[in-house]
Amino acid sequence: EDPATLIANTLRIESESRLVADGAVEIYYQGRRLTAHRLVYDRAADTLTIDGPITLTDGGDTVILASQAELKADLTEGILRSARVVMSQQMQMAAAEVRRIDGRYTDMSRVVASSCKICAGDPTPLWEIRAQRVVHDQQERQIYFDRASLRFGGVPVLFLPRLRIPDPSLKRANGFLMPSLQSSTTLGTGLSLPYFVTLGDSRDLTVTPFLATKGARTLELRYRQAFRTGEIELTAVGSRDALKPGQTRGLLSADGRFELPKGFELTFHGETVSDRAYLLDYGRSDKDRLTSRLEITRTRANEHISGRFLSIQSLREDEPSDSLASLFGDMTLKRRFSLGPLGGQGGLTFQTHSHTRSSDDPFDTADDADLIADGRDVLRGRIRADWRRDWIAGNGLVFGVLGEVTTDLYHIGEDATYGGTYSRTHGALAAELRWPLVKAGKAGVNHVLEPVVQLVWAPSGTEALPNEDSVLVEFDQGNLFALNRFPGSDAVERGARANIGVNYLRQDPDGWSLGLTFGRVLRADDPGQFTTGSGLAGRSSDWLAAFQIGTAAGLGLTNRFLLDDAFALTKAETLLSYDRPRFGLEAGLLFHKADPAEGRLIDTNEIVLDGRFAIGQAGWQARLMNRYDLKADRASNAGLGLSFRNECLSVDLSLSRRFTSSTSVKPTTDFSVSLELLGFGGAAPGPSRQCRG
């Protein structure tokens, strides 16, 4: 039995066994702490009679405030009067009487429970649960309500004879999670009510039924398990609806991550869907291709190793699954090093790649839009070596020599025109001149101006290999000075050329900065490798112009343009984000000229706006979202949201409509309402209400 400690301003020993402590009284006993104004300790009866204001904390997250109390000396038993129980600084329960029972139960009568802040002038909280009796079991960390009624703004809304809620400190407990109401023009109005089941310390299962008026019935199961070296999450969703009567639709997905010996890591993500329209019909995601992957990888200084399998399920109308490359296997080893006496920095890459199509028709049919034999399977190996070294001249000029060599071995099967084995060795050698200039301007402004010229020599000649993985070529500051701008291996950039560019940066002490980059590629002669849509076609490429503005106040504007010789736009991309406490805007602009070789038959011209702004001071926020297809002169999708969040309530209303459609998917409007009482250990509370006056 360890002793209890009592501290006070004065201690009167009044009689046989009566001790009276007065002024700033504190008692500590086995982690429990009580503070009070006055306390009488009756040694014979071993009880404490305490006058408030009393606070009793029991080491956990629960604090009991009371005006008067009689407790056993060890603070485990007894009655506290006109008490308030505060849990995790959120949930508060005011009770006429609180009874403490053997240090575990807090039994309260005539209780008002709420996590809303109560202002003096306006005593009714936003929501409250009134109950005849409430028992808080601190060991099980559950709160049991008897004859409870939920009231909003004082108006009774729901009566529950018995209600059990986990106390805020409990992170995992069996029970219902907050329901949400969704309605969509395709599925009707429905309610989803998730139920969470803990299966021991390291596993849990969430069962979410969803019922909707137009006959849609869905059951979602999500299973999670944590292991010593990793974790997995499996989701299975089954649905029956009027859209495809008599058919069971749904999706399966699996995610996992495991640490393997020697620093390797295994990650996998699997995803498959019953039919093309499911994800859009149920508003789960607007993905049009599902990539499943299993990868073992390790990355350390100077080394990257990756082995992976990928399979892609396309949900697009014009991509039948058999003639689409769907199964991929890659092995990659990358090493970086310095070449001993030669110095500089070199890299070696060993890579194998294979992709197969389930069809074995060696000819291209009209099944799909590509010009590739329906059954073509490809297996290739690549060795790539690169090296660069820089010297700095007296006047600060950075002179660099760099080069890369690739040797590829291909075997193409089930392709009448290109079947067979190929090998190709290609390389590029370049000299680079870079002259970074700095200027520390007045009033702390910094400037950097960096002209760069790169002269590249590479063998010309034509490609014998069919180009399948290097069709989609981009031109930006990331590959302005790359020796081979093709993304894949099937094509390599040929011929002599000069890459010219200039970078400029201005940094202002007030926190805003401006970055500019201009560049162009000038070729000795036109190898005819690039399409007009990439901006790299012809003897001289389009002008590349990129600028970026950032301010300390939260504005970020990033632009990139490709302009042809007549300064007409080949491509323009802009991202704007402006983030302020009370409002924010994310905007995007995209223009990309049509390029049939890249599969883009018409111009892409789209603008996206996503704005949020706070309304009033109480915690309301509105959100507007619109994605507008300027080419088709019509919105692709639009959305409107209204949300409220304060310290005890979170409400989300959202209305969104997708205008795009295909043979299997109709345009859909979705509406959803979700309401969550904060303070039960669920979502974190928002900014608390301000009391006026």
Place this chain on the structure above:
Amino acid sequence: QGTEVSFGGLKADTGLPVEVTAESLSVNQADGTAIFAGEVLVKQGEMRLQAGEVKVEYDATGKAIDRLHATGGVLMVNATDAAEAAEAVYTIASGEVVMMGGVLMTQGATAIKGDTLHINLKTGTGRMEGGVTTTFMPGGN
């Protein structure tokens, strides 16, 4: 189970004669006081008071002791209770003992610390003041 710890131990019969022994004694006729020094021991019935030095103040008649003023580290023992402090003043007539300076009072298993302790030997009551700290055994009875 534990002994019946009562505060009765503070009670003492203040009417009994007071006996004082010490290594040396010096008397000051002018203000009627006497100073005992060196291993001073004051006995009254069961109550004992030890101190480094005790100044005794006699009443107007010069026969009866009016007040004892003990300094230099005082220890007072009375049946089951004991109290230690830097200084103590015992007014015989009222039975009031005031101990000051880092007072530590022990009663069986309970210890009480504080700045000043007022004990009324007649009523057996005591009051500790100033940053009082005590430990007690819940469920001791």
Place this chain on the structure above:
Amino acid sequence: CGFTPAYGPNGPAGGLQGHIRLAGPTDKNSFDFVTAVQARFGRTKDPRYALAYTITTEAVGVGYATDTSITRYNLKGSIDWSLTDLASEARVAGGTAENFTSWSATSATVAGLSAEEDAAERLMVILADQIALQILAASARFAP
């Protein structure tokens, strides 16, 4: 016009070449980022500065076609970085570099996959160059 060569005789950035140590990469993106930064400041012989970085990327679908297919993706990247002088352990430069690259998804899956990976590699080069310029801009204030 007030500009001096950064690596020139009285330029501020002479002490950076070959003296910046980078935190070890943990995934493909950070591997490519380290490669791109070392292309600008050289591999580390005797480190005097340490560059710490946190990379986050997010792919966002854009260019929604009328038939619900997504024709293009933006890969948005952001790197929080800080450069510390190893001798004084003081942070001499830092900030957040943000930019994006993009790739088309209009062609078949094989082309889309390599375009996606190339976009990630280009994004790391762009962000590394941006940070390199910001280090050069700040070097006038901290380099000895």
